[in-house]
Amino acid sequence: MEQHTQHVDEHYDHIGSKMGMWLFIFTELILFGGLFIVYSVYRFMHPTAFHLAAEELDVAIGTINTVILLISSATIAMSITAMQQRKKKLCLGFMFATIFLGLVFLVNKYFEWKVKFEHGHYPGSDTLHELGHGDTLFYGLYFFMTGLHALHIVVGLIIIGFVVRYVINDKVNPERFALLENGGLYWHLVDVIWIFLFPLFYLIH
């Protein structure tokens, strides 16, 4: 292993903090991994129903949201670079941009879900019950997985919100910005999960 540093007087460990965050991201991926297993099992069992149900989803909104998340991942990465270059205002600007894009994503999601509810395509509805097992499971997975993902967006926004406060009062500064990097890592995780959800639900028919 690499050299380990003295810690009796020195309590700030940049590498250690990032290592902790990576481990946490591992657990998040496995959390969604359980859902991907369930998705695979039921897609295998009901290929036709999943195919037809997937065509009902709005690819346009899905694509727009994908682009939004990709850009927001870029802005949070740029905020870290700005911090390293000691440009505090620019850093904050990029963070607010990220928060804004995250909120736009949620608004889009709201309208998308709303249409589904109007069509009666939600877990426990009579419409789905009549459509059969395949559709029930597809929409069950759709709402559960995109819902859990949306929850992660909310958590990500809260985390970035906290980091904004720390940047403003200089607790996060060019010498100690592991917190900002970790917030960024979390945001990338949220992005990566969406990169898998998007094709699974919207693209493969």
Next chain:
Amino acid sequence: MTANSHTHHEPSYLEVKPRKGIWNWLLSTDHKRIGLLYLYSILIFFAVGALLGLSMKLELIAPGETIMGAQTYNGFFTLHGIIMIFLIVIPGLPAVFGNFFLPLMIGADDVAFPKLNLLSWYIYILGALIAISSQFMGSGPPDTGWTFYAPYSFQTNTNMLPAVTGAFVLGFSSILTGLNFIVTMHRMRAPGMNWMKMPLFPWTLYGTAWIQILATPIVGITLLMIVAERLFQIGFFDPALGGDPILYQHLFWIYSHPAVYIMILPAMGAISEVIPVFARKTIFGYKALIISTMAIAFVGYFVWGHHMFTSGMSGEALVSFSLLTFLVAIPSAIKVFNWISTIYKGAIHLEPPFYWALSFIFVFMIGGLSGLVLGSLATNVHVHDTNFVVAHFHYIVFGGTGFAFMAALHYWFPKIWGRMYDKAWANIGWLTFFIGFNALYFPMFYLGIIGMPRRYYDYLPEYHGPNILSSLGAIVMIAGLLIIITNLVRSTKSGEKAEADPWNGKTLEWKTTSPPPLENFDKQPVVDKGPYEY
């Protein structure tokens, strides 16, 4: 605590009190105090769980309804399982002794993330309160057993939501502790302590932490699915909506089997610390013990199917899971041989921790060998869901982890409180407990083989004899437990002052004062030799 004995040293961690009263505990980020917070909360929950267990044994002392009805019994074994598994044996050794001794044993001043460590304890308490609230609110205590099997877990009218949510929250606490330990071991070992000089208890914590991180999220998401199933009818596990209850069992055991190794690996680590000290001999096969730890952690992922031999699986799957189950027994056996070889020709010092360690090996072998009976397909069908299974996992989980917990508690007691307990009473307590334990659980192997199913409040008259013995054993065991706890609690206040190294241990925690100062070591220890060099 009196300070005068340590005047030439820094004050001990128990004497540093920057806040008022109880806040010294509730807001402390000192890993030692957090370890004790876990110890005290675990003891309280254990008292509840043990009383539930005792009541069940009293119910079974005679056929028919003795002290409770069927539904109460269902609630009791469910809560007993939830408390014992999620609140006690999973956090058990890592959260108590891992927190207290991992930094000490690797020569660090704390864990990598002390605040996160305290947060983990609060999440633990939150999860515990949510889980226990299921008993008092809503429509009656949960009655599914601790496994929450679908579809019953979302069909029963009992108060399932808090139980499942509580278990989910507890998973978070477990994950964060594991994460903290891994980073601590990677980043904070004392100068000179490379991986192959690290003591074995930290090594087992390392394996355990990886299991906590890699397996717990699976049960987390599975429990969330049960919550969603109850609230929104998503249908994943509901046959009426096209779901598959067997899939639930798979997802549940993908975590819950590795969880067994979360329970037993740190126990094995503690035993690996105790045995060389009381045999005054270098541990036999240090590397073999490390490799077997990691092998158990790895192979343990691929054996979950052996909980489901009668649930419905293909023949190929059954044979594979059975084979893997036999494979995972090998590294455990390697450890037993290593411990025995360490004792061989050692200078044995018969002290209470060593008695606990020896009896650990004894009960762990009974538990392990009976596990082979369950791992083999044909015999599994015969004893599946009988008392045999209950006996087997109590020999492993209570016999293994419980005895190791006691060994660790008696071994590290003088370091934690700076005092020594009464050894004669400790031995009497151990002997009583040991006799009671075996009288309680051994008859259940026999009851299982002659066909008595588990989880029933009643049984046929021909099962009466062994059940009497078992129930009497429970009473003896609880008596032993009371002796042990009374002795230890009394000794924290009035025991003789302990030296820094009362057992002649060689690992780093014995190099500092008893109890240790807040920052653990007066100056940073430097390591230049292996952990058990006698």
